[in-house]
Amino acid sequence: MPGQTLACLARAEEVLGKILSGEMIDDLREEFPAYWGSCLCFLDVPDGASKRLSGLVFGKDPSRVGGLVTVTVDAEQTLLKLNKFPRSPRGIRVFRVWTTASPRPLQGCAWPPATLGAVLRWQHALDKRCERKIEKSVRDSFVAGYERVFCLVTAPRSSYGFSAALPNCRLGGRTARRRFLDRRVMLKSRIQRFTPWRVDDAYVAQRSNPGGATLGGIRIVLVGCGTIGGYLADLLTKSGAGGQGGELSLVDNDVLLPQNIGRHRLGFNNVLRNKAEGLAEELLRGYPTAKIIACPVDAMEMSFRGIDLVVDATGEEGLSHLLARKLSGRHQIPSLTVWIEGPGTAVRGLLRDAGNDACPRCLRGEGGGSIYPVVLGELPHRFAGEGCESLYVPFAATTSVHAACLGAEMALAWANRKSTPKLRTRILEPGFTKGAEDFDPPRASDCSACAT
Numbered sequence: 001m002p003g004q005t006l007a008c009l010a011r012a013e014e015v016l017g018k019i020l021s022g023e024m025i026d027d028l029r030e031e032f033p034a035y036w037g038s039c040l041c042f043l044d045v046p047d048g049a050s051k052r053l054s055g056l057v058f059g060k061d062p063s064r065v066g067g068l069v070t071v072t073v074d075a076e077q078t079l080l081k082l083n084k085f086p087r088s089p090r091g092i093r094v095f096r097v098w099t100t101a102s103p104r105p106l107q108g109c110a111w112p113p114a115t116l117g118a119v120l121r122w123q124h125a126l127d128k129r130c131e132r133k134i135e136k137s138v139r140d141s142f143v144a145g146y147e148r149v150f151c152l153v154t155a156p157r158s159s160y161g162f163s164a165a166l167p168n169c170r171l172g173g174r175t176a177r178r179r180f181l182d183r184r185v186m187l188k189s190r191i192q193r194f195t196p197w198r199v200d201d202a203y204v205a206q207r208s209n210p211g212g213a214t215l216g217g218i219r220i221v222l223v224g225c226g227t228i229g230g231y232l233a234d235l236l237t238k239s240g241a242g243g244q245g246g247e248l249s250l251v252d253n254d255v256l257l258p259q260n261i262g263r264h265r266l267g268f269n270n271v272l273r274n275k276a277e278g279l280a281e282e283l284l285r286g287y288p289t290a291k292i293i294a295c296p297v298d299a300m301e302m303s304f305r306g307i308d309l310v311v312d313a314t315g316e317e318g319l320s321h322l323l324a325r326k327l328s329g330r331h332q333i334p335s336l337t338v339w340i341e342g343p344g345t346a347v348r349g350l351l352r353d354a355g356n357d358a359c360p361r362c363l364r365g366e367g368g369g370s371i372y373p374v375v376l377g378e379l380p381h382r383f384a385g386e387g388c389e390s391l392y393v394p395f396a397a398t399t400s401v402h403a404a405c406l407g408a409e410m411a412l413a414w415a416n417r418k419s420t421p422k423l424r425t426r427i428l429e430p431g432f433t434k435g436a437e438d439f440d441p442p443r444a445s446d447c448s449a450c451a452t
Protein backbone atom coordinates (compact mmCIF):
# COMPACT_ATOMS: atom_id res chain seq x y z
CA MET A 1 0.00 0.00 0.00
CA PRO A 2 2.65 2.61 0.86
CA GLY A 3 4.33 1.81 -2.47
CA GLN A 4 1.08 2.45 -4.38
CA THR A 5 0.49 5.72 -2.51
CA LEU A 6 4.00 6.94 -3.36
CA ALA A 7 3.50 5.94 -7.00
CA CYS A 8 0.21 7.92 -7.10
CA LEU A 9 1.93 10.97 -5.60
CA ALA A 10 4.78 10.72 -8.13
CA ARG A 11 2.24 10.52 -10.97
CA ALA A 12 0.29 13.49 -9.56
CA GLU A 13 3.52 15.51 -9.38
CA GLU A 14 4.30 14.64 -13.00
CA VAL A 15 0.77 15.62 -14.19
CA LEU A 16 0.85 18.87 -12.19
CA GLY A 17 4.23 19.74 -13.69
CA LYS A 18 2.91 19.18 -17.21
CA ILE A 19 -0.19 21.28 -16.52
CA LEU A 20 1.93 24.14 -15.14
CA SER A 21 4.21 24.00 -18.16
CA GLY A 22 1.21 24.26 -20.51
CA GLU A 23 1.21 20.62 -21.60
CA MET A 24 -1.80 18.27 -21.31
CA ILE A 25 -4.21 20.94 -22.54
CA ASP A 26 -6.21 18.35 -24.43
CA ASP A 27 -6.61 16.30 -21.24
CA LEU A 28 -7.93 19.35 -19.39
CA ARG A 29 -10.44 19.99 -22.20
CA GLU A 30 -11.61 16.36 -22.19
CA GLU A 31 -12.10 16.33 -18.45
CA PHE A 32 -13.61 19.81 -18.22
CA PRO A 33 -17.11 18.63 -17.13
CA ALA A 34 -15.53 16.97 -14.07
CA TYR A 35 -13.84 20.27 -13.13
CA TRP A 36 -16.80 22.50 -13.89
CA GLY A 37 -19.64 21.44 -11.64
CA SER A 38 -22.25 18.88 -10.83
CA CYS A 39 -25.54 20.78 -10.69
CA LEU A 40 -28.02 18.97 -12.87
CA CYS A 41 -29.20 20.56 -16.12
CA PHE A 42 -31.25 18.84 -18.83
CA LEU A 43 -30.88 20.31 -22.29
CA ASP A 44 -33.90 19.66 -24.52
CA VAL A 45 -32.53 21.59 -27.48
CA PRO A 46 -32.01 19.78 -30.83
CA ASP A 47 -28.98 20.66 -32.93
CA GLY A 48 -29.70 23.64 -35.15
CA ALA A 49 -32.75 24.76 -33.13
CA SER A 50 -33.35 28.46 -33.70
CA LYS A 51 -36.36 28.89 -31.40
CA ARG A 52 -36.05 31.01 -28.27
CA LEU A 53 -34.82 29.05 -25.25
CA SER A 54 -36.72 28.96 -21.98
CA GLY A 55 -35.74 27.56 -18.60
CA LEU A 56 -37.54 25.60 -15.88
CA VAL A 57 -36.26 25.16 -12.31
CA PHE A 58 -37.44 22.14 -10.33
CA GLY A 59 -36.95 22.13 -6.54
CA LYS A 60 -36.06 24.96 -4.18
CA ASP A 61 -32.34 24.79 -4.84
CA PRO A 62 -31.09 23.25 -8.11
CA SER A 63 -27.77 22.41 -6.46
CA ARG A 64 -29.49 20.06 -3.97
CA VAL A 65 -30.68 16.48 -4.51
CA GLY A 66 -33.94 16.54 -6.48
CA GLY A 67 -33.16 19.96 -7.92
CA LEU A 68 -32.91 20.40 -11.66
CA VAL A 69 -32.73 23.12 -14.28
CA THR A 70 -34.05 22.39 -17.76
CA VAL A 71 -33.32 24.46 -20.83
CA THR A 72 -35.76 23.82 -23.67
CA VAL A 73 -37.19 25.04 -26.96
CA ASP A 74 -40.58 23.47 -26.13
CA ALA A 75 -41.55 23.59 -22.45
CA GLU A 76 -44.74 21.58 -23.01
CA GLN A 77 -42.87 18.63 -24.56
CA THR A 78 -40.13 18.78 -21.95
CA LEU A 79 -42.68 18.71 -19.12
CA LEU A 80 -44.10 15.51 -20.61
CA LYS A 81 -40.65 13.91 -20.47
CA LEU A 82 -40.14 15.06 -16.89
CA ASN A 83 -43.52 13.96 -15.56
CA LYS A 84 -41.83 12.14 -12.67
CA PHE A 85 -40.69 15.51 -11.26
CA PRO A 86 -43.04 17.73 -9.24
CA ARG A 87 -45.26 19.75 -11.61
CA SER A 88 -44.48 23.19 -10.20
CA PRO A 89 -41.28 24.40 -11.86
CA ARG A 90 -40.36 28.09 -11.82
CA GLY A 91 -39.33 29.89 -14.97
CA ILE A 92 -35.84 31.26 -15.38
CA ARG A 93 -34.49 33.69 -17.98
CA VAL A 94 -32.12 31.85 -20.35
CA PHE A 95 -29.64 33.29 -22.80
CA ARG A 96 -27.18 31.44 -24.98
CA VAL A 97 -23.77 32.42 -26.28
CA TRP A 98 -21.56 30.58 -28.74
CA THR A 99 -17.80 30.35 -28.50
CA THR A 100 -15.06 28.80 -30.58
CA ALA A 101 -12.93 28.19 -27.47
CA SER A 102 -13.03 24.72 -25.91
CA PRO A 103 -13.39 25.20 -22.16
CA ARG A 104 -10.57 24.25 -19.75
CA PRO A 105 -9.31 25.46 -16.40
CA LEU A 106 -6.67 28.18 -16.71
CA GLN A 107 -3.74 29.12 -14.54
CA GLY A 108 -4.19 32.48 -12.80
CA CYS A 109 -8.01 32.25 -12.76
CA ALA A 110 -9.96 31.43 -9.59
CA TRP A 111 -11.11 27.85 -10.08
CA PRO A 112 -13.83 26.80 -10.12
CA PRO A 113 -15.38 30.26 -10.56
CA ALA A 114 -17.88 31.17 -7.83
CA THR A 115 -18.87 34.68 -8.94
CA LEU A 116 -19.86 36.36 -12.17
CA GLY A 117 -16.59 38.29 -12.03
CA ALA A 118 -14.57 35.06 -11.88
CA VAL A 119 -16.49 33.64 -14.87
CA LEU A 120 -15.91 36.79 -16.90
CA ARG A 121 -12.18 36.86 -16.08
CA TRP A 122 -11.93 33.22 -17.14
CA GLN A 123 -13.87 33.93 -20.37
CA HIS A 124 -11.68 36.98 -21.00
CA ALA A 125 -8.69 34.64 -21.23
CA LEU A 126 -10.57 32.08 -23.38
CA ASP A 127 -12.67 34.21 -25.74
CA LYS A 128 -13.08 37.98 -25.26
CA ARG A 129 -16.09 38.15 -27.61
CA CYS A 130 -17.91 35.56 -25.52
CA GLU A 131 -17.06 37.48 -22.34
CA ARG A 132 -18.60 40.68 -23.74
CA LYS A 133 -21.76 38.87 -24.83
CA ILE A 134 -22.23 37.28 -21.42
CA GLU A 135 -21.80 40.60 -19.61
CA LYS A 136 -24.21 42.41 -21.94
CA SER A 137 -26.87 39.67 -21.59
CA VAL A 138 -26.62 39.73 -17.79
CA ARG A 139 -27.01 43.52 -17.74
CA ASP A 140 -29.99 43.37 -20.12
CA SER A 141 -31.64 40.68 -17.97
CA PHE A 142 -31.21 42.79 -14.84
CA VAL A 143 -32.66 45.87 -16.49
CA ALA A 144 -35.60 43.75 -17.76
CA GLY A 145 -36.34 42.85 -14.12
CA TYR A 146 -35.09 39.22 -13.95
CA GLU A 147 -33.74 38.13 -10.57
CA ARG A 148 -32.05 35.00 -11.88
CA VAL A 149 -30.52 34.22 -15.25
CA PHE A 150 -29.14 31.08 -16.79
CA CYS A 151 -26.32 31.34 -19.31
CA LEU A 152 -25.75 28.44 -21.69
CA VAL A 153 -22.38 28.51 -23.41
CA THR A 154 -22.16 26.36 -26.55
CA ALA A 155 -18.56 25.44 -27.34
CA PRO A 156 -17.16 23.02 -29.92
CA ARG A 157 -18.22 19.46 -28.96
CA SER A 158 -19.62 20.51 -25.56
CA SER A 159 -21.68 23.02 -23.67
CA TYR A 160 -21.76 24.28 -20.10
CA GLY A 161 -23.88 26.66 -18.11
CA PHE A 162 -24.17 28.77 -15.00
CA SER A 163 -26.92 30.63 -13.25
CA ALA A 164 -26.46 33.98 -11.52
CA ALA A 165 -28.61 35.62 -8.85
CA LEU A 166 -29.41 39.24 -9.64
CA PRO A 167 -30.82 41.87 -7.27
CA ASN A 168 -34.38 42.99 -7.85
CA CYS A 169 -33.97 46.10 -9.95
CA ARG A 170 -37.43 47.38 -8.95
CA LEU A 171 -36.44 47.46 -5.25
CA GLY A 172 -34.41 50.41 -4.16
CA GLY A 173 -35.22 52.29 -7.34
CA ARG A 174 -32.55 54.04 -9.27
CA THR A 175 -29.95 53.68 -6.55
CA ALA A 176 -30.01 49.85 -6.65
CA ARG A 177 -30.02 49.86 -10.42
CA ARG A 178 -27.09 52.21 -10.59
CA ARG A 179 -25.21 50.14 -8.01
CA PHE A 180 -25.62 46.95 -10.04
CA LEU A 181 -24.78 48.64 -13.27
CA ASP A 182 -21.62 49.67 -11.50
CA ARG A 183 -19.49 46.80 -12.78
CA ARG A 184 -17.81 46.19 -9.43
CA VAL A 185 -21.15 45.28 -7.81
CA MET A 186 -22.33 43.12 -10.68
CA LEU A 187 -19.14 41.10 -10.66
CA LYS A 188 -19.80 39.99 -7.07
CA SER A 189 -23.02 38.13 -8.01
CA ARG A 190 -22.81 34.50 -6.92
CA ILE A 191 -23.17 31.77 -9.56
CA GLN A 192 -24.06 28.07 -9.68
CA ARG A 193 -22.30 25.93 -12.31
CA PHE A 194 -24.21 23.38 -14.42
CA THR A 195 -23.10 20.57 -16.70
CA PRO A 196 -25.89 19.99 -19.25
CA TRP A 197 -27.11 16.52 -20.20
CA ARG A 198 -28.86 16.37 -23.55
CA VAL A 199 -32.38 14.91 -23.52
CA ASP A 200 -33.59 15.92 -27.00
CA ASP A 201 -35.10 13.12 -29.10
CA ALA A 202 -32.46 13.18 -31.84
CA TYR A 203 -29.59 12.84 -29.37
CA VAL A 204 -31.26 10.05 -27.36
CA ALA A 205 -31.85 8.01 -30.54
CA GLN A 206 -28.49 8.77 -32.15
CA ARG A 207 -26.18 8.42 -29.14
CA SER A 208 -25.73 4.67 -29.79
CA ASN A 209 -24.94 5.30 -33.46
CA PRO A 210 -23.19 8.68 -33.70
CA GLY A 211 -23.47 10.29 -37.11
CA GLY A 212 -25.94 7.67 -38.37
CA ALA A 213 -29.58 8.20 -39.35
CA THR A 214 -32.28 7.30 -36.84
CA LEU A 215 -35.91 6.31 -37.38
CA GLY A 216 -37.00 9.79 -36.26
CA GLY A 217 -39.09 11.80 -38.72
CA ILE A 218 -40.24 8.62 -40.54
CA ARG A 219 -43.83 7.36 -40.80
CA ILE A 220 -43.76 3.67 -39.88
CA VAL A 221 -46.59 1.15 -39.60
CA LEU A 222 -45.90 -2.01 -37.61
CA VAL A 223 -48.37 -4.75 -38.49
CA GLY A 224 -48.63 -7.39 -35.77
CA CYS A 225 -48.14 -6.67 -32.07
CA GLY A 226 -47.62 -10.29 -31.08
CA THR A 227 -44.52 -11.97 -29.73
CA ILE A 228 -42.17 -10.47 -32.39
CA GLY A 229 -43.98 -7.16 -32.86
CA GLY A 230 -44.05 -6.29 -29.15
CA TYR A 231 -40.26 -6.43 -28.75
CA LEU A 232 -39.73 -4.94 -32.21
CA ALA A 233 -41.91 -1.91 -31.40
CA ASP A 234 -39.75 -1.32 -28.34
CA LEU A 235 -36.51 -1.48 -30.37
CA LEU A 236 -37.88 0.74 -33.15
CA THR A 237 -38.81 3.35 -30.54
CA LYS A 238 -35.30 3.20 -29.07
CA SER A 239 -34.00 3.99 -32.57
CA GLY A 240 -36.16 7.11 -32.71
CA ALA A 241 -39.42 5.84 -34.29
CA GLY A 242 -42.30 8.16 -33.42
CA GLY A 243 -39.97 11.08 -32.67
CA GLN A 244 -38.89 14.24 -34.50
CA GLY A 245 -42.14 14.62 -36.41
CA GLY A 246 -42.37 10.93 -37.37
CA GLU A 247 -44.97 8.44 -36.22
CA LEU A 248 -45.21 4.76 -35.32
CA SER A 249 -48.60 3.11 -35.87
CA LEU A 250 -49.18 -0.24 -34.16
CA VAL A 251 -51.71 -2.47 -35.92
CA ASP A 252 -53.34 -5.52 -34.35
CA ASN A 253 -56.97 -6.49 -33.77
CA ASP A 254 -56.14 -9.33 -31.39
CA VAL A 255 -56.33 -9.39 -27.58
CA LEU A 256 -53.58 -10.56 -25.22
CA LEU A 257 -54.42 -13.93 -23.67
CA PRO A 258 -52.82 -15.46 -20.56
CA GLN A 259 -51.04 -18.07 -22.70
CA ASN A 260 -49.30 -15.27 -24.68
CA ILE A 261 -47.54 -13.75 -21.68
CA GLY A 262 -44.62 -16.20 -21.49
CA ARG A 263 -43.21 -14.82 -24.73
CA HIS A 264 -44.78 -11.39 -25.10
CA ARG A 265 -43.49 -7.90 -24.34
CA LEU A 266 -46.69 -7.26 -22.32
CA GLY A 267 -47.64 -8.87 -19.02
CA PHE A 268 -50.68 -9.62 -16.84
CA ASN A 269 -51.55 -5.92 -16.53
CA ASN A 270 -52.68 -6.07 -20.17
CA VAL A 271 -54.47 -9.44 -20.25
CA LEU A 272 -57.69 -9.43 -22.32
CA ARG A 273 -56.73 -6.03 -23.70
CA ASN A 274 -56.13 -5.23 -27.36
CA LYS A 275 -52.41 -5.82 -28.02
CA ALA A 276 -51.88 -2.63 -30.07
CA GLU A 277 -53.53 -0.45 -27.41
CA GLY A 278 -51.68 -2.11 -24.53
CA LEU A 279 -48.35 -1.84 -26.33
CA ALA A 280 -48.85 1.80 -27.31
CA GLU A 281 -49.69 2.72 -23.71
CA GLU A 282 -46.68 0.80 -22.39
CA LEU A 283 -44.28 2.49 -24.83
CA LEU A 284 -45.72 5.95 -24.25
CA ARG A 285 -44.95 5.58 -20.55
CA GLY A 286 -41.25 5.52 -21.42
CA TYR A 287 -41.37 7.81 -24.49
CA PRO A 288 -44.13 10.29 -23.64
CA THR A 289 -43.30 12.69 -26.49
CA ALA A 290 -43.24 10.03 -29.21
CA LYS A 291 -46.17 9.84 -31.63
CA ILE A 292 -47.26 6.22 -31.16
CA ILE A 293 -50.71 5.40 -32.50
CA ALA A 294 -52.68 2.27 -31.61
CA CYS A 295 -54.71 0.83 -34.50
CA PRO A 296 -56.88 -2.05 -33.17
CA VAL A 297 -58.07 -3.03 -36.67
CA ASP A 298 -57.46 -5.61 -39.38
CA ALA A 299 -54.30 -4.63 -41.31
CA MET A 300 -56.05 -5.29 -44.61
CA GLU A 301 -58.52 -2.51 -43.83
CA MET A 302 -55.71 0.01 -43.28
CA SER A 303 -54.69 2.68 -45.75
CA PHE A 304 -50.92 2.89 -46.14
CA ARG A 305 -50.93 6.09 -48.19
CA GLY A 306 -48.06 8.39 -47.19
CA ILE A 307 -46.33 5.70 -45.12
CA ASP A 308 -42.54 5.43 -45.48
CA LEU A 309 -42.08 1.86 -44.19
CA VAL A 310 -44.46 -1.00 -43.35
CA VAL A 311 -43.03 -3.63 -41.00
CA ASP A 312 -44.80 -6.98 -41.04
CA ALA A 313 -44.15 -8.83 -37.79
CA THR A 314 -47.23 -11.05 -37.85
CA GLY A 315 -45.22 -14.20 -38.58
CA GLU A 316 -48.27 -15.36 -40.61
CA GLU A 317 -47.25 -16.27 -44.14
CA GLY A 318 -50.74 -15.97 -45.65
CA LEU A 319 -51.17 -12.46 -44.31
CA SER A 320 -47.66 -11.50 -45.49
CA HIS A 321 -48.64 -12.48 -49.05
CA LEU A 322 -51.86 -10.44 -48.89
CA LEU A 323 -49.97 -7.49 -47.46
CA ALA A 324 -47.34 -7.75 -50.24
CA ARG A 325 -50.13 -7.48 -52.80
CA LYS A 326 -51.64 -4.46 -51.03
CA LEU A 327 -48.28 -2.65 -50.90
CA SER A 328 -47.37 -3.39 -54.56
CA GLY A 329 -48.33 -1.37 -57.58
CA ARG A 330 -47.37 1.92 -59.16
CA HIS A 331 -46.61 3.48 -55.76
CA GLN A 332 -44.91 0.55 -54.07
CA ILE A 333 -44.40 1.12 -50.35
CA PRO A 334 -41.13 -0.10 -48.80
CA SER A 335 -41.74 -3.06 -46.52
CA LEU A 336 -39.87 -5.28 -44.12
CA THR A 337 -41.05 -8.76 -43.11
CA VAL A 338 -39.57 -10.67 -40.18
CA TRP A 339 -40.48 -14.16 -39.10
CA ILE A 340 -39.40 -17.27 -37.19
CA GLU A 341 -38.51 -20.50 -38.99
CA GLY A 342 -39.40 -23.85 -37.42
CA PRO A 343 -39.56 -24.11 -33.63
CA GLY A 344 -37.05 -21.28 -33.17
CA THR A 345 -34.44 -22.86 -35.48
CA ALA A 346 -33.76 -19.54 -37.24
CA VAL A 347 -35.13 -16.08 -37.81
CA ARG A 348 -35.38 -14.32 -41.16
CA GLY A 349 -35.92 -10.82 -42.47
CA LEU A 350 -36.82 -9.65 -45.98
CA LEU A 351 -36.63 -6.01 -47.08
CA ARG A 352 -38.38 -4.80 -50.20
CA ASP A 353 -37.68 -1.22 -51.17
CA ALA A 354 -37.24 -1.40 -54.96
CA GLY A 355 -39.49 -2.61 -57.80
CA ASN A 356 -37.37 -5.65 -58.64
CA ASP A 357 -37.08 -6.89 -55.03
CA ALA A 358 -38.67 -10.18 -54.00
CA CYS A 359 -41.76 -10.17 -51.78
CA PRO A 360 -42.32 -13.00 -49.25
CA ARG A 361 -44.43 -14.88 -51.86
CA CYS A 362 -41.56 -14.69 -54.40
CA LEU A 363 -39.44 -16.82 -52.05
CA ARG A 364 -41.82 -19.74 -52.56
CA GLY A 365 -41.10 -22.09 -55.46
CA GLU A 366 -43.39 -24.51 -57.22
CA GLY A 367 -45.06 -26.81 -54.72
CA GLY A 368 -44.74 -24.24 -51.93
CA GLY A 369 -41.15 -25.00 -50.90
CA SER A 370 -38.65 -22.26 -50.24
CA ILE A 371 -36.37 -21.39 -53.22
CA TYR A 372 -33.71 -20.25 -50.77
CA PRO A 373 -33.89 -22.86 -47.95
CA VAL A 374 -33.31 -21.49 -44.49
CA VAL A 375 -31.16 -24.48 -43.40
CA LEU A 376 -29.38 -27.35 -45.09
CA GLY A 377 -31.66 -30.38 -44.75
CA GLU A 378 -35.10 -30.49 -43.17
CA LEU A 379 -36.41 -28.01 -40.63
CA PRO A 380 -37.55 -29.80 -37.45
CA HIS A 381 -41.28 -29.96 -36.70
CA ARG A 382 -42.31 -29.63 -33.09
CA PHE A 383 -45.76 -28.90 -31.72
CA ALA A 384 -47.24 -28.52 -28.27
CA GLY A 385 -50.72 -28.04 -26.83
CA GLU A 386 -53.04 -30.51 -25.21
CA GLY A 387 -56.64 -30.76 -24.14
CA CYS A 388 -58.69 -27.71 -24.98
CA GLU A 389 -55.65 -25.71 -26.11
CA SER A 390 -55.03 -25.84 -29.85
CA LEU A 391 -51.67 -27.01 -31.20
CA TYR A 392 -48.94 -24.38 -31.37
CA VAL A 393 -45.24 -24.17 -32.31
CA PRO A 394 -43.21 -23.86 -29.09
CA PHE A 395 -40.31 -21.44 -28.97
CA ALA A 396 -38.95 -19.22 -26.24
CA ALA A 397 -39.31 -15.46 -25.83
CA THR A 398 -35.61 -15.25 -26.68
CA THR A 399 -36.40 -16.43 -30.23
CA SER A 400 -38.87 -13.55 -30.66
CA VAL A 401 -36.27 -11.13 -29.31
CA HIS A 402 -33.79 -12.42 -31.92
CA ALA A 403 -36.38 -11.84 -34.67
CA ALA A 404 -37.11 -8.37 -33.28
CA CYS A 405 -33.38 -7.56 -33.20
CA LEU A 406 -32.99 -8.63 -36.84
CA GLY A 407 -36.01 -6.51 -37.81
CA ALA A 408 -34.73 -3.44 -35.93
CA GLU A 409 -31.25 -3.82 -37.48
CA MET A 410 -32.73 -4.05 -40.99
CA ALA A 411 -35.06 -1.07 -40.44
CA LEU A 412 -32.15 1.06 -39.25
CA ALA A 413 -29.96 -0.14 -42.14
CA TRP A 414 -32.76 0.87 -44.56
CA ALA A 415 -32.94 4.33 -42.93
CA ASN A 416 -29.16 4.60 -43.45
CA ARG A 417 -29.51 3.53 -47.13
CA LYS A 418 -27.65 0.28 -46.48
CA SER A 419 -30.49 -2.16 -47.13
CA THR A 420 -28.37 -4.89 -48.76
CA PRO A 421 -28.48 -7.84 -48.16
CA LYS A 422 -32.24 -7.76 -48.29
CA LEU A 423 -32.80 -11.39 -47.26
CA ARG A 424 -31.03 -12.13 -43.98
CA THR A 425 -31.02 -15.34 -41.95
CA ARG A 426 -29.82 -15.89 -38.37
CA ILE A 427 -29.47 -19.53 -37.27
CA LEU A 428 -30.37 -19.94 -33.59
CA GLU A 429 -30.49 -23.72 -33.03
CA PRO A 430 -27.10 -25.45 -32.67
CA GLY A 431 -26.29 -28.11 -35.25
CA PHE A 432 -27.94 -26.32 -38.20
CA THR A 433 -26.20 -24.64 -41.13
CA LYS A 434 -27.58 -21.78 -43.20
CA GLY A 435 -29.15 -23.06 -46.43
CA ALA A 436 -28.55 -19.85 -48.41
CA GLU A 437 -26.23 -16.94 -47.93
CA ASP A 438 -27.69 -13.50 -47.21
CA PHE A 439 -28.27 -11.72 -50.53
CA ASP A 440 -30.77 -9.65 -52.55
CA PRO A 441 -33.37 -12.09 -53.97
CA PRO A 442 -34.98 -10.97 -57.27
CA ARG A 443 -38.72 -10.66 -57.80
CA ALA A 444 -40.40 -13.66 -59.40
CA SER A 445 -42.05 -12.50 -62.63
CA ASP A 446 -45.04 -14.79 -62.12
CA CYS A 447 -45.57 -14.02 -58.41
CA SER A 448 -49.25 -13.98 -57.55
CA ALA A 449 -48.71 -11.47 -54.75
CA CYS A 450 -46.49 -8.70 -56.15
CA ALA A 451 -47.12 -9.02 -59.93
CA THR A 452 -48.51 -5.70 -61.13
Ligand SMILES: [Zn+2]
Nearest residue numbers: 359362447450
Ligand atom coordinates in the same frame (compact mmCIF):
# COMPACT_ATOMS: atom_id res chain seq x y z
ZN1 LIG B 1 -43.71 -11.51 -55.08
